[in-house]
Amino acid sequence: MLDVLGDLAGGFGVALQPANILLLLAGVLLGLIIGVLPGLGGTSGVAILLPVSVLIAGAGGAGGATTAIIFLAGIYWGALFGGVITSILFNIPGEPWAVALLFDGFPLAKRRGRPGLALGSSFVASFVGALIATVLLTFFARALALEAIKFGPAELFAVFILSFTTLVGLGSEAPLKSVMMIALGLLLAAVGFDSLTGEPRLTFGHVELLSGITFVPVTIGLFGIGEVLASAEEQGIGFVERLSAKVGLRDIGEAFSALRKRIGMVVPISILGFLFGVLPGHGATAGSFLGYGLARQYSKNKEDFGKGEISGIMAPQAAADSAAVGSIVPMIALGIPGSPTSAVMMAGLFILGLQPGPLLFIEHKDFVWGLIASIYLGHLLTFAICLAAVPLLALIMRTPYAIITPFIIVISIIGSYSLNNSVLDVGVTIVFGLIGYWLRKLKYPLAPLVVALVLGDATERELRKALIASGGDPSTFLTSTVGGFPLAAIMLTLSVLLILLPIVRSLRSRRTPTGGTAPAASS
Amino acid sequence: MRRYEALTAAVIMAIAAAAMFDTRRGALPDVAGGAPGGLSGGFYPFWSAAVLFAFSALVLLRSLTVAQAAEGVFKDRQSVTAMLWLAIPMVIATALIGVLGFYVMTGLYMGFFAAAIGRYRWHWVGAITVLFPLVIYLIFEVGFRVGLPKSVFYDLVKF
Numbered sequence: 001m002l003d004v005l006g007d008l009a010g011g012f013g014v015a016l017q018p019a020n021i022l023l024l025l026a027g028v029l030l031g032l033i034i035g036v037l038p039g040l041g042g043t044s045g046v047a048i049l050l051p052v053s054v055l056i057a058g059a060g061g062a063g064g065a066t067t068a069i070i071f072l073a074g075i076y077w078g079a080l081f082g083g084v085i086t087s088i089l090f091n092i093p094g095e096p097w098a099v100a101l102l103f104d105g106f107p108l109a110k111r112r113g114r115p116g117l118a119l120g121s122s123f124v125a126s127f128v129g130a131l132i133a134t135v136l137l138t139f140f141a142r143a144l145a146l147e148a149i150k151f152g153p154a155e156l157f158a159v160f161i162l163s164f165t166t167l168v169g170l171g172s173e174a175p176l177k178s179v180m181m182i183a184l185g186l187l188l189a190a191v192g193f194d195s196l197t198g199e200p201r202l203t204f205g206h207v208e209l210l211s212g213i214t215f216v217p218v219t220i221g222l223f224g225i226g227e228v229l230a231s232a233e234e235q236g237i238g239f240v241e242r243l244s245a246k247v248g249l250r251d252i253g254e255a256f257s258a259l260r261k262r263i264g265m266v267v268p269i270s271i272l273g274f275l276f277g278v279l280p281g282h283g284a285t286a287g288s289f290l291g292y293g294l295a296r297q298y299s300k301n302k303e304d305f306g307k308g309e310i311s312g313i314m315a316p317q318a319a320a321d322s323a324a325v326g327s328i329v330p331m332i333a334l335g336i337p338g339s340p341t342s343a344v345m346m347a348g349l350f351i352l353g354l355q356p357g358p359l360l361f362i363e364h365k366d367f368v369w370g371l372i373a374s375i376y377l378g379h380l381l382t383f384a385i386c387l388a389a390v391p392l393l394a395l396i397m398r399t400p401y402a403i404i405t406p407f408i409i410v411i412s413i414i415g416s417y418s419l420n421n422s423v424l425d426v427g428v429t430i431v432f433g434l435i436g437y438w439l440r441k442l443k444y445p446l447a448p449l450v451v452a453l454v455l456g457d458a459t460e461r462e463l464r465k466a467l468i469a470s471g472g473d474p475s476t477f478l479t480s481t482v483g484g485f486p487l488a489a490i491m492l493t494l495s496v497l498l499i500l501l502p503i504v505r506s507l508r509s510r511r512t513p514t515g516g517t518a519p520a521a522s523s
Numbered sequence: 524m525r526r527y528e529a530l531t532a533a534v535i536m537a538i539a540a541a542a543m544f545d546t547r548r549g550a551l552p553d554v555a556g557g558a559p560g561g562l563s564g565g566f567y568p569f570w571s572a573a574v575l576f577a578f579s580a581l582v583l584l585r586s587l588t589v590a591q592a593a594e595g596v597f598k599d600r601q602s603v604t605a606m607l608w609l610a611i612p613m614v615i616a617t618a619l620i621g622v623l624g625f626y627v628m629t630g631l632y633m634g635f636f637a638a639a640i641g642r643y644r645w646h647w648v649g650a651i652t653v654l655f656p657l658v659i660y661l662i663f664e665v666g667f668r669v670g671l672p673k674s675v676f677y678d679l680v681k682f
Contacts, residue, residue, distance in 0.1 A: 057675075176585070177582060180578045183575035184538075184575055187539070190567055190568035194564030197563065199564035202568055211598070225613070230606075232560075232609040233597070234598070366630055369612060392575035403635055403636070403637065405633055409613055412631065414671065417625070418671070421670065423672060426620060430613065430617045433613075434610065439531075441527075467561060469560075471561075472560050472562075506537065523649055
């Protein structure tokens with residue numbers, strides 16, 4: 001314990017050097033801008049600025065590599081917070097892990113007219129989640145990475161299934177429709193080449209479908225365009241948002257007060273998010289969805305979810321940020337990236353002449369602890385900048401309809417196009433915008449569809465990897481153990497219960513599940 | 524409400540049925556051992572489609588047999604018109620990206636809204652038409668080197 005604290009103090013000595021602080025600030029600001037821009041996120045931001053980090057390392061002398069990686073990490077943290085802004089203000093997720101924020105962030109900002117509170121709650125939860133995760137990273141980095149690596153395909157498959165089942169009944173009136181949407185998402189995720197056999201699936205002879213349907217255009221369509229169309233119908237065209245003019249300290253105070261009431265939820269979800277982040281290759285997205293699902297499952301106000309419930313903002317955001325910090329663990333301790341962004345950062349480490357892995361803790365102690373200390377400082381900086389900018393950011397919502405509405409559609413088009421430079425993706429966005437509009441009219445929950453689409457590929461991959469490893473024996477899901485515990489079996493049993501209970505309840509009810517008044521739009 | 528519910532569930536059932544038909548050869552585990560792990564590429568989509576089909580059928584059945592909410596799907600004719608005012612230009616603008624390119628389309632689309640919905644004065648409409656694409660160009664093409672679709676007249680005007 002004391003040696004860890006000593007190492008951390010040394011790390012702060014490195015991170016607090018003026019050049020490191022300055023470049024951390026530059027990274028955070030660039031990350032925030034990148035996170036807000038459609039089609040760009042942490043991964044692309046770090047990738048775009050990788051050449052800059054090499055220049056920084058060259059100019060920085062002996063500690064140049066540490067300065068460079070602190071700069072890249074700053075971009076990552078900035079982009080994490082920046083992605084929140086588009087999700088909450090425009091219903092367009094900047095990053096996959098920001099998707100869960102749409103469900104309650106946007107309704108609180110728009111329908112309930114509290115953009116400042118929505119953003120403030122999200123930033124506060126981000127900060128707390130990241131802080132908890134960084135403390136865990138400081139003390140348990142190596143030990144946790146070694147445990148996480150023991151998770152096999154059976155356990156990872158069970159984790160994904162559990163993520164889905166927590167979402168059944170998300171719009172509590174419609175568990176049957178939730179299952180439909182999960183199945184539709186899994187089906188859409190399967191379109192294109194089978195990554196294992198190369199076999200084309202569900203393309204119906206269309207060559208352009210061979211590369212599959214990616215979640216970004218679909219999500220932008222369902223949530224961004226769909227919401228704009230629904231708003232036009234509900235509120236008419238030409239309306240101007242009437243939002244509270246007093247966005248600022250009051251909202252921030254309320255956000256802290258809301259956090260105090262929910263600290264019992266935010267802390268365990270942050271720990272869970274961190275553990276998800278440590279799982280190599282998975283991380284923030286699954287963590288944020290599970291965080292949202294768990295917050296809803298254990299909430300006394302289930303019916304408020306999807307309508308701007310603050311727990312629905314804080315839980316996924318705390319989980320996502322702690323998972324992002326967690327994804328650094330396997331990168332530095334084992335040389336295995338925990339997320340796409342940490343994979344790009346790892347490429348940066350190689351370029352900078354560092355070999356990620358357990359030896360990094362011994363051979364480049366200053367670097368590792370400097371990076372860990374910079375995570376504390378980076379989140380503190382990002383949090384302060386974001387809080388200061390909340391009133392400015394919320395002003396965006398007061399832009400006249402005739403400008404903001406076509407602008408949202410234009411940035412949605414950029415977002416869907418710039419992922420693969422594909423005009424087809426723009427078409428997918430528009431089509432799913434119309435589909436999303438219709439499904440929300442009939443109170444189909446859209447969140448399970450997006451979750452299944454995002455995680456569908458990984459779920460199938462782990463299922464098949466588990467079966468390949470067991471020689472095709474499905475009992476592997478019951479017999480596989482981690483440290484003597486049948487984790488996969490436990491999670492799958494829990495999943496079955498979570499899916500059956502709301503369905504049985506729904507089938508026994510005499511009233512139609514579509515008869516509720518909860519807006520499926522945001523759930 | 525009832526007919527829209529039933530029709531939507533039926534359309535989704537049809538999509539699921541088409542997907543099941545397309546992947547039917549991989550529906551059952553490959554006991555002969557030809558596929559890795561005993562599962563061919565069709566297994567996962569087939570059973571996803573099967574679940575979709577079964578649950579759509581349940582929703583369809585319930586929409587026909589269980590009491591429905593009294594409210595309609597649409598609020599009134601005016602609200603549908605408002606939605607169409609937004610949806611139709613959006614679809615047209617998207618269809619024109621291939622010909623006009625992103626920047627010209629954005630300028631015209633933003634200008635159309637400023638003029639038709641905002642009813643701004645002509646100089647504001649002109650400014651919006653020019654400035655929005657210009658700012659987007661500077662941020663994406665110049666700043667981040669993200670190329671956006673160009674018009675068929677790219678040889679004459681470079682956007």
